[in-house]
Amino acid sequence: MTAPLTAPSTFPRTGKIAFQGDLGAYSHQACVDACPGMEPLPCRTFEDVIAAMRTGAADLAMLPVENTTYGRVADIHRLLPESGLKIIGEAFVRVHISLMALPGVEIQELEKVRAHLVLLPQAASFLSKYNIRGEAAADSAGAAAELAVSGERSTGVLASDLAAEINGLNILARHIEDHAHNTTRFLVMGHEADLTRRGDHGMITTFVFQVRNIPAALYKAMGGFATNGVNMTKLESYMVGGSFTATQFYADIEGHPDDAHVQRALEELRYFTSKLEIIGVYPADPLRSEI
Known part of the structure; x- marks a missing residue:
């Protein structure tokens, strides 16, 4: 595992x-x-x-x-x-990507492996080394379940160790991904937010917003985070309602809405937005800084 x-x-x-x-x-x-x-x-x-x-x-x-x-x-x-x-x-x-096959199958017997489309290129070097072709599957774990009942000795699957364990498959190679990170x-x-929690490694606040239709609204809205020393770790935009002019933003910041500097930044953001909704306030995973 x-x-x-x-x-x-x-x-x-x-x-x-x-x-x-x-x-x-x-x-x-x-x-x-x-x-x-x-x-x-x-x-x-x-x-x-x-x-x-x-x-x-x-x-x-x-x-x-x-x-x-x-x-x-x-x-x-x-x-x-x-x-x-x-x-x-x-x-x-x-x-971590593992290569698995039916019990008793050797890697030299494999002609193809099945996996979700995003996994195949992540193990391209390993597959090329053994001259195994990749075949896209809707789901890697689902491909493992299908292999377990198929009896196909020439087919392998790229998936997690957990998928092999659940489906009784044999792991031929572990950690074959090209990039370890x-x-x-x-x-x-x-169902409910809990604003009373405080994490030992800090807090993350996630929210979505739409800016008002005024010149440089996004630039001005973001200014409050800079001036108040709030670190924004994520900001992404996407269209809403099928309109090129209706854009919603998704953001993560470090801190809790009750923190004074976060309060000031959010107050400034509200002035320039037509919509602001906090969808999460939660402890930062202690491993976040290691990724």
Whole structure:
């Protein structure tokens, strides 16, 4: 099993936690690392994860937001503000890629490997070395489950150690990714925000906003963070409502809304925005500074 990158859990130890993908997915790994006592609830789509929270089928949700290799996860920034959920924590998972096959199969027997499209190029050097071609699959953990029942000795799968363990596959090689730094940041979602918490390694505040339709509004809105010494670690824009003129921004800053300097920065931001919604106030993962 891959050693968890995530720090010791501060989340609930019972109940169900929903994630997108099959059992053995990297999102499942994040659930195991951050919330080891909770029962994982696999869902087909991100929308299904949110629906599981709304119906009470799940107590928490684990959603990937960005990866150090391929950037932000599509649709998450749009879904979060509309979900009605709050970010209550963050978790990091190092994406270690393992090559797995049916028990008894040797690496020389493999002609192809199946994996999610984003994993294949991350193991390009290893695959080239053994002259194994890659084939895109909808989901790496799902590909592992399919291989387990297929009996195909010439096919392997690139996925997590957890996927091999769950599906009874044999790991032929571990950590075959070209870049050792590949890490996914996940957000732990709950129903209610808890503004009383204070993390030993600082706090992160996440919010979305839309600027007013005035000249240099974004520049002026951002000025309050600079003048008040608030570090903004993330700022991304995306269209809303299918309009090129309607842009929403997603931001992470270091600090808590109750901190005086953060209060002043947010007050200045409000003056230049038509919408401002805080969607998470949560302790910074102690491993955040190591990524």
